[in-house]
Amino acid sequence: MTPILDADDLAFRDEVRAFLRERLTPDLVRATRLNTSVFSEHDVCMRWHRALHARGWVAPAWPVEHGGTGWPLVRRWIWETELSRAGAPPLSPMGLRMAGPVIMRFGTAEQRAHYLPRMLSGEDTWCQGYSEPGSGSDLASLSTRAVRDGDHYVVDGTKIWTTHAHHANRMFALVRTGADSARRQDGISFLLIDMASPGITVRPIRSASGDHEVNQVFFDGVRVPVADRVGDEGQGWTVAKYLLEFERGGAIAAARLRAALERLVALAERRGLLEDPDLALAMSAVEVDVDALEATELRVMATMQVGQNPGGLVSSMLKLRWSEIQQSITRLGVRLLGADALAWETGRPMHDGASAAGLDDEARPLVAQYLNARAYTIFGGSSEIQREIVAREVLG
Ligand SMILES: Cc1cc2nc3c(=O)[nH]c(=O)nc-3n(C[C@H](O)[C@H](O)[C@H](O)COP(=O)(O)OP(=O)(O)OC[C@H]3O[C@@H](n4cnc5c(N)ncnc54)[C@H](O)[C@@H]3O)c2cc1C
Numbered sequence: 001m002t003p004i005l006d007a008d009d010l011a012f013r014d015e016v017r018a019f020l021r022e023r024l025t026p027d028l029v030r031a032t033r034l035n036t037s038v039f040s041e042h043d044v045c046m047r048w049h050r051a052l053h054a055r056g057w058v059a060p061a062w063p064v065e066h067g068g069t070g071w072p073l074v075r076r077w078i079w080e081t082e083l084s085r086a087g088a089p090p091l092s093p094m095g096l097r098m099a100g101p102v103i104m105r106f107g108t109a110e111q112r113a114h115y116l117p118r119m120l121s122g123e124d125t126w127c128q129g130y131s132e133p134g135s136g137s138d139l140a141s142l143s144t145r146a147v148r149d150g151d152h153y154v155v156d157g158t159k160i161w162t163t164h165a166h167h168a169n170r171m172f173a174l175v176r177t178g179a180d181s182a183r184r185q186d187g188i189s190f191l192l193i194d195m196a197s198p199g200i201t202v203r204p205i206r207s208a209s210g211d212h213e214v215n216q217v218f219f220d221g222v223r224v225p226v227a228d229r230v231g232d233e234g235q236g237w238t239v240a241k242y243l244l245e246f247e248r249g250g251a252i253a254a255a256r257l258r259a260a261l262e263r264l265v266a267l268a269e270r271r272g273l274l275e276d277p278d279l280a281l282a283m284s285a286v287e288v289d290v291d292a293l294e295a296t297e298l299r300v301m302a303t304m305q306v307g308q309n310p311g312g313l314v315s316s317m318l319k320l321r322w323s324e325i326q327q328s329i330t331r332l333g334v335r336l337l338g339a340d341a342l343a344w345e346t347g348r349p350m351h352d353g354a355s356a357a358g359l360d361d362e363a364r365p366l367v368a369q370y371l372n373a374r375a376y377t378i379f380g381g382s383s384e385i386q387r388e389i390v391a392r393e394v395l396g
Contacts, residue, residue, distance in 0.1 A: 003074050003298065013078050020086045023051045029087040031351035033263075033361060036368035037213050038326075038376065040089035041349045042125075042167040048089045049122045058120055059096050066104055066112070067120045073301045077252065084255035092164065094126040095119040099172045101309075102190075102243045106231040115170075115192070129159040129173030129193070129217065130240065136161075137385050139174070140184040140237065144219060146175040146191060148226070153177070153191065155199075155222040161379070165202045165215040169195050172243075178234050188236035192228040199223075209372035210348055244381065245315045252301070253322035254294035260329050261286055267362050268336050282332060289325045296321070313393040316386040323376035323383065330373040333366035341367050 005013065031044045039045070052058040060076050062068020071079065096119060103115050118124040135142040144157025155175055165171065171193045178187020195202075199222040205214045231239045265283060268274050300314050334341045343357030345364055355364050377383040 003077055005074065005078070009074055009078060012075055013082065016079060016082045017086075019055060019057075020082060020088065023055070024048075024086055024088050027351075028089060030361065031349070032087050032089045034350040034365050035089070036209050036348075036350065036365050036372050037211050038090075038372070039092060039164060039213060041351070042092075042164065044089050044349075044351075045092055046122055046125070049091055052091070053121055058091070058122075059100070061097070062100065062104075066100075066116050073298070076301060077255075077298065080252040081255040084259040087259070090256070092125060094128050094164070094168070094172075095124065095170075097246050098128060098243050099126050099170075099192075101246050102172070102230060102239055105242060106190075106235075106239050108227075110227070111192070111230065124170045125164070125168045127162050127165045127168035127171045127195070127217075129162060129171045131161050132158060133160050133216075137382060139240070140188070142174055142176060142188065144173070144175050146177050146189060146224065148177070149223075151226050152223045153189075153226060153229070155191070155193070155219045155224055157219050159217045159219075161205070161214045162202075162217050163214050163379075165195070165217050166204060166212070171195055171217070172230070174236050174240055177236075185237040187234055188240070189233050190230045190236040190239040191224050192230060193222065193224050194228075197222045197224070207372060208374065209368040210346065211368070211372060212348070241312070242309065245309050245312060252297050253318070253326075254290055254297050257290050257293070257322065257325050257329060258287075260326075261290060261332075263362065264329065264332055264336060267333075270362075271336060273336060279332075279335070282335075286325060286328050286332065289321070289328070293318070293321050293325060312389060316381070316389040316393075319380055320383055320386040320390070323380075326376050327373050330366070330370040334370045337363055337366055343367075 028044060028048060031041060035041060049058060057069060059068040060071050060079050064070035100116060100119055103111055107115070115124065119126070130139060132142050132144060144155065144159065146153035146155045153175070157175070159173065162171070173191050173193050174188050175191055176187055177189040181187055199220040201218040201220070203216045203218070204212050205216060206212055207214065261283070268279065268283070273279055296318060300318065303311070340359060340363055343359060345355060345357055345359070345368060347353045347356060350365055
């Protein structure tokens, strides 16, 4: 599915292509191809972030008044499609796609003036402190506590599975500020926390794919200014839910999925596997899924275009579909490798060194990508939880 492009759109597409030829260097493309995680390697991501910022294109979905591009729907689609085709690194979503819209919507004028420009420039990088041991799907049971002490909160507790906490200098976190009440969603507040604060410890967790992307974060008497609370005290659940809509539904995933599938088709061709009817059928089925996802994403973008947020139902639907399609693609990748899937690459990040197992750049990351992709249907809310939301919204 392709929107109809007029002469201005085509000129814009050419401008994007020229920019990519100039600024998207081969080493960035190679690092992206060899990346094994949903998130780019931090150094790769930040190099690309800064290049986009210098051009004023780092926040395509933000309004102009906050330093975004203000692009209409069709330009955002062109942008995502061209970047995916060219193999550009995805940017970290935690600031631009998650904390940013929340600060725009619920933040004070001071918070907007301080945080949004630093998010755009890459001076601040963010991590998400929602999940805790025992409080993932059941997020409202969280127990990290923030006790008021003058113009500060004192935070004690722990967050887990915190992606890139070892790179981020800021965290947005849900904490319990109120007394225990019958409705657990009450008494939760949304804080912006400086990761350099005394009392914070970040402990790495190594994933099945061999990557270090998630962590457990401990808070021991961490002082956070009250001025860094977003929204009213106790209003954190409303803020958190708004943010989750952007986490699950604020992206255009189809273009990137299509580019990944096309690379696999090319690999299958090189390996002489395209004549296998079972494989051809499996690839076609994924292609149809990508087409359907793209149609839905364009529909969602049209609602965002007129100033609405994605909405709970549709953002859950999108999260469910893109994560499952991503897993199908990584399954196909392992299938294409055959016996080569037994070769294990230990080097991380992979773009830093040559292949220890003798595989080429296309084959090398596929097994680790497959293992890493097991997490796609867990993070951002598991598939079971997304299905529950969809069922509740549709069936009542
Ligand atoms: C790679 C990765 C990165 C992550 N990054 C972050 C991050 O940056 N910040 C952050 O805050 N969190 C992060 N998470 C945490 C993620 O949001 C949680 O793992 C997720 O919400 C599931 O919670 P849980 O792990 O506690 O599992 P549980 O909630 O214990 O669920 C275990 C299983 O039970 C099922 N289940 C639970 N409740 C129900 C129900 N009511 N109905 C049906 N089935 C149910 C789940 O679907 C799942 O299969 C990340 C997780 C991963 C794997």
